[in-house]
Amino acid sequence: MIRVGADTRLSLMVAIPFFIFIGLFLIYPTVAIMTSALTPGDTFSLNGLQRALSGTYRQGFINSIALASTSALLGGILGMTLAVVLRSLERPRWLHSTLDSWSAVASQLGGVPLAFAFIAAIGTQGILTKLFSQLGVNINDFGISPTGFWGLVVVYLYFQIPLMFLVSLPAINGLRATWREAAAIMGASASRYWFRVGIPLLTPAALGGMLLLFVNSFAAYATAYVLNPGGALVPLQIRFLLQGNVISGEEDLGYAIVTWVIGLLLLSLFFLTFLQRRTLRWAQS
Amino acid sequence: MKGAFRWTFLLVLAAFFVIPMLAMARFAFQSVPVVLLTPETLLTGWSIQPILTIFSTPQALSAARVSVLLALFTISLNLVLLIPLAIVTEVKAPRMRPLLTALTLLPWVVPPIALVVGVAATFRTGAPWFLASVYSLVPFYALWAMPFTYRALDAGLQATGAKTLYEAARSMGASLPVIIFRVLLPNMTASIIAAAALTSAMVLGEFAFASLLLKETLPTFMVNFQRSDARAGLALALFVLVVTAISIGLVVRVLRKRGLNVQTTGI
């Protein structure tokens, strides 16, 4: 007979509903899909996975990865810089709380209102488009339109930057003032401090944040849907295959693409956890 | 030198974020089409008519009601699932923390469409009534909000030294319910509110799950609505943005005044 202490029993009681929930709504559906992807027509085969990476789907992956990485990189740098800048400014008291609530809203609410806003600003009937055309420049030619690559990057930055800001704050706040002071009294200029201490210490957090941004934007659906429903992006392609058509066989292709996506994002998650441990270790010194 | 850079940076970023909002406002509230805009016509045609249109569209109000209810249910579900888990991890099993942090990040790894299809397939055979209700969105939303909810709760517990509080209360002879409700939960208020704020923002803007399950929530309504009445649609979008931002801002400010520092999520 296994003796289970009261504490362990309690912990299990608490964990069970959670694991049931996750199992039912996350693990099982995911595993089911991945199994379907690997057994199209009830036989094990890697064909589906291969097809999922060819033709337009290959292009879709390239586009999605490019879009997610670019917006993650830019959003990451800008978001963290914002956190650093904010940390050094104490004066306008309202600045901190305004930015805090803005980052909460902007990082999550994005999607639909965002897409609208950008159409209003830089779409063909957009006001900025009109403004620039007065100056003789057609910004749509430069790909700065809601449907061009850079247009999408710009739109994605709208929620990437606040998300990175939100996620960087703890790391920035973890940069002790005494480190800066110690560096200064040893004769180091600001740039030396940042180059040798500040940036190395922030790098794991920065990379982790960017990975988070990548994961977050890779599957971003709403904005893409509103701006460019027929575009070659993975989330849209999946939707087309799994909801648009009801032809069987095509469904398996959809599952295959999903499997690749899950694999890619799981890998990112893995690296994210690794980076987290680094940051934690340094914070304990 | 440094100061100038900082403020320039802030201003440029502010402009980046504000200009599209302004463009949206202009489009919504000024009836002059862009092609006809000239310095002379700049100040004409402004009215709040689009907002009034929305308020008199019953569909808009019911969609809004649905979204708000969804937000409330999602927050409740997540808190009920995660608070006990967070407490137990902090107090009894700190080594589970990295596992749980990674686990609660899993929902973001699976694209919404996959989740919808997977769950739909599971329930179609067993309990078809489940997917018919609009509240079938709640589990999906709870999953999607899990990463930052768990982090906020965990950060709050760590910051207030929950483990020590628990042990002190225990040594004074307090029973478990007392410890939870009178010692731990009050100290988690700030993180609960932070998580609730983020979740609300998320639910009010969430489109993917809602549209894939063919439900009418505020965002799906917005997308459909703006096809028929573009200006009113945009006015609604702007309205929702502003109201959410202000509400969250007020909540954060009230909390700060009470000395409860809202914990932002880390990674």
Place this chain on the structure above:
Amino acid sequence: MVAVDMERVGKAFGPSVALTDFTVHIASGELVCLLGPSGCGKTTALRILAGFETADSGTVHVAGESMSGVAVENRNFGMVFQDYSLFPNMTTRQNIDFGLRAHRVAPKERTDTIDRMLHITALEDQAEKYPHQMSGGQKQRVALARAIATRPRVLLLDEPLSALDAKVRESLREEIRHLQREIGVTTVFVTHDQQEALAIADRVGVMSKGRLEQIAAPKELYEQPTNAFVATFIGSINRVPGYAAAPSEWQVLDRQVRGTRGSVPGESAELGVRPEDLVLSIDDGPGQQGAEGTIGDISFLGAITRVTVQLSQGPRMIVDVMSAGTTHLSRHQRVRVCLSPEADHLVVMSDPQPVASGQVT
């Protein structure tokens, strides 16, 4: 080898005044401790000297040069922080190397200096370790090595031992003292622990509420405190009632002594007497010298035994007696308390008050 002169330095943070009229002259090679309870301004004074804060008034001179307008990076000081402040992403060696690089020291000399620093702080086996792999005591030794590697003109220590265990604290403070004497660097050491301050400093400056109350060698501080705050803060002290017997003499217990303030006949005040300056004798009956009292507790503290005596007409007193001479003492015993022959100059602890006629101790 430099002298530090801080003249009438004042600093306020908004409405609260952190430092007032702070003046201190530190000789080259001296170790001065700034001692006081939290909020007394000692850390503010240190930070102003370091350059992290600017004084509102007064001047700071090091080696005769004014420090106003001189950036922190250019002062060539060394500093050890309470939280060690080691860079977590660098090994011990790299941490020590940091300041040397900032001073653009040549690579060969850097290596030599680091090796020497590692040797004198006994950290050779920690050279490649990271801060999170080391104990508090080790980290603080690294911080020390790092601070002196660049041959600073002045060494500043901000409560460096507060975060450490008692045993580590004691041994590390001896190391700091030893190192400081060898190198001969002018040092300012901030602490709230009086035992620490008295043990290692050449002079101790006692501070309270932004003011420097007294600065003197430890012995002088203990034996001749200039006011009630210093007398109570350093060591233990009894507040004994006395009255003015003659213009400069106070009648205390069994005889007359001089006080830090002149006495006007007719006044009474409390005077400070150290526990070891009191003598106990068994009460033989009326007519004996000294104040009557009853023994309360007897605590054996090693070489000294601490006896509390409740005076029949007066406060409770703490008397320290050599343990060898206490075998005849027991609780509830009636005794007489007298001043020891050596006590001849006492601190007046309270404002003298005129005595109502008829009251005589």
